[in-house]
Amino acid sequence: MSDAPLDPHLTLQAALDGELDAAGQAAFERQLAADPALAATYARHLALRRALQAQFPRTSAPAALHARLQAAVSPTIAEPAHAPRRDFMKMAAALALGIGLGGSATYLALQRGTPGLDDALIANHRRALLAGSPVDIASNDRHNVRPWFDARIAISPPTPDLAAQGFPLLGGRVDVVNGAPAPVLVYRIGAHVVSVTALPGTVASRPTVADAGFHILSWRHAGFTFLMTTDAEEQELVRFAETFKAAVTGAPAP
Amino acid sequence: MRGSHASCARLTDETRSRLFREVVMPHLDDAFVFARWLTGNPTDAEDVVQDACLRALNGIERYSGGNARAWLFSIVRNTTFTWLAHNRPKTLVLTDDLEGAARDAPTVSESPTPEAEMIAQADEALLHTAIAALPAPFREALVMREFNGLSYREIASIVDIPVGTVMSRLARARALLIERIGKEMS
Incomplete structure (x- = not known):
C-alpha cells in the first residue's frame, strides 16, 4: 500500500485494526501528531472500539446446538465393517493385566466396546491436544477446578491431587459426550496427557480400548464412571489409573 | 446428512x-x-x-x-x-447501490461529531440499534472485524471483495455508527 498515498481515513482504519506494517504505522503516527482533526477522529474510533467491546462481550454458541452437532457426527451404530475383532492373544494379554489389577470394577479386554462412545472420547481427546491447550480452565489446584465445574455444569467429580505421585493436574474442560456436557479432568502423564471424563451414573461394563495409539480405561466409583483416555503407553495409563483410584477411595497409593 | x-x-x-x-x-x-x-x-x-x-x-x-x-x-x-x-425477503439489500456510497463517502460527514468521551458512554441498546440499522454489507464487515477479530484478508476472501473495499466498508460502517451515536446522545 505504498504505491499511492491512501486516503487518511482508510489508513486510520488499518491503523486501528493493526493492519499497517511498522513503516506504515510510524508514518500514520507522524500524521496523527501533525493533524489534530485526524487525531480527534482516531480518538473517536478508539472510543467506539472500546464501547463495542465493553457492551458486547464474547458469547458462545448454545450448548444445545453444540450437542446436536456433536451428535450428528457421532456414529451410534457400529458399522458392520468394524464388527468387534476377537484377537485371542490380545484377549489373553488383557486378561493377564486384568488379573494384575485385581479391581473388581475394572474391565480389561482389548476389544472394542461401545464404538460411538469410544470414538467420541478419542475425538475429544485429540481435539483437546490439537487446540493448543487441552484445558478450558488451567489450574494445578483442585480447589479451583471443582468449583469451576460446579458453576458451569453443576457436576463436580472427585479431583484428587496426584502431583506427588508424578501426575500433575493440568486443569479441566467440558466435553460433550452422548449429547450431554461432561466434566473432564486433565492430568499429565510424563510427556503425555490423560483426559479423565467423569460421566454421572454407570456406563455399561466396558473393556479397555486400544485404538490407533489411544487407550481408554474405565472405572466406576461413587456414582461416576471415569473414562480415562490417553495417548500415553498402556502401562502408563494403568499406573495412572491405579494412583487415581487409590487417591479417590483413600486407599494407600500403590 | x-x-x-x-x-x-x-x-x-x-x-x-x-x-x-x-x-x-x-x-x-x-x-x-x-x-x-x-x-x-x-x-x-x-x-x-x-x-x-x-x-x-x-x-x-x-x-x-x-x-x-x-x-x-x-x-x-x-x-x-x-x-x-x-x-x-424484505431485509435483503442489494450491494450494488452501496459500492458507490462506500467509495464516495469514506470520510466522516461534516455535521458535528460526538466527542470520544460521549462515544465511550454509548450503551448496549443504542449500539445494538445502530449496528442493526447499518446496510448489510457494512454491518457484516464490521461484525467480522470487531466481534470475530477477522483480518482484512480473511474478510476479503469470505465476502469475495478486494481488501480496499473491506477498508472502505469498515470506514463507512464506523462513520455511520459514530454519527448515529452523536445524533442519539446529543
Missing part, C-alpha cells in the same frame, strides 16, 4: 466426522456470533448455524486445508442469505 453419498464416496464416515470435529467445531462460537448479527437474533442464528454446519459436513471434502474459519464463514454467510431470502 447421508443424502449426498454420491459426492462423498471417497471419504469414510469416520474421516468425515473427524474432519468436521477438527475443521468446523472449533469455530462454532464464532459462527454463531456472526450469524446472530446477520439474522438479528439468537434463535434464527441457531437455525442458520446448524444448517450451515450440516452443509459444511456434507461438503467437507471441499475444504482444501488453509483457513478453516474463513471457509466456515463463507458457508454461514451463504446460508444466511438463503435463509433471509426465504424468511425475510
Whole structure:
C-alpha cells in the first residue's frame, strides 16, 4: 500500500485494526501528531472500539446446538465393517493385566466396546491436544477446578491431587459426550496427557480400548464412571489409573 | 446428512466426522456470533448455524486445508442469505447501490461529531440499534472485524471483495455508527 498515498481515513482504519506494517504505522503516527482533526477522529474510533467491546462481550454458541452437532457426527451404530475383532492373544494379554489389577470394577479386554462412545472420547481427546491447550480452565489446584465445574455444569467429580505421585493436574474442560456436557479432568502423564471424563451414573461394563495409539480405561466409583483416555503407553495409563483410584477411595497409593 | 453419498464416496464416515470435529467445531462460537448479527437474533442464528454446519459436513471434502474459519464463514454467510431470502425477503439489500456510497463517502460527514468521551458512554441498546440499522454489507464487515477479530484478508476472501473495499466498508460502517451515536446522545 505504498504505491499511492491512501486516503487518511482508510489508513486510520488499518491503523486501528493493526493492519499497517511498522513503516506504515510510524508514518500514520507522524500524521496523527501533525493533524489534530485526524487525531480527534482516531480518538473517536478508539472510543467506539472500546464501547463495542465493553457492551458486547464474547458469547458462545448454545450448548444445545453444540450437542446436536456433536451428535450428528457421532456414529451410534457400529458399522458392520468394524464388527468387534476377537484377537485371542490380545484377549489373553488383557486378561493377564486384568488379573494384575485385581479391581473388581475394572474391565480389561482389548476389544472394542461401545464404538460411538469410544470414538467420541478419542475425538475429544485429540481435539483437546490439537487446540493448543487441552484445558478450558488451567489450574494445578483442585480447589479451583471443582468449583469451576460446579458453576458451569453443576457436576463436580472427585479431583484428587496426584502431583506427588508424578501426575500433575493440568486443569479441566467440558466435553460433550452422548449429547450431554461432561466434566473432564486433565492430568499429565510424563510427556503425555490423560483426559479423565467423569460421566454421572454407570456406563455399561466396558473393556479397555486400544485404538490407533489411544487407550481408554474405565472405572466406576461413587456414582461416576471415569473414562480415562490417553495417548500415553498402556502401562502408563494403568499406573495412572491405579494412583487415581487409590487417591479417590483413600486407599494407600500403590 | 447421508443424502449426498454420491459426492462423498471417497471419504469414510469416520474421516468425515473427524474432519468436521477438527475443521468446523472449533469455530462454532464464532459462527454463531456472526450469524446472530446477520439474522438479528439468537434463535434464527441457531437455525442458520446448524444448517450451515450440516452443509459444511456434507461438503467437507471441499475444504482444501488453509483457513478453516474463513471457509466456515463463507458457508454461514451463504446460508444466511438463503435463509433471509426465504424468511425475510424484505431485509435483503442489494450491494450494488452501496459500492458507490462506500467509495464516495469514506470520510466522516461534516455535521458535528460526538466527542470520544460521549462515544465511550454509548450503551448496549443504542449500539445494538445502530449496528442493526447499518446496510448489510457494512454491518457484516464490521461484525467480522470487531466481534470475530477477522483480518482484512480473511474478510476479503469470505465476502469475495478486494481488501480496499473491506477498508472502505469498515470506514463507512464506523462513520455511520459514530454519527448515529452523536445524533442519539446529543
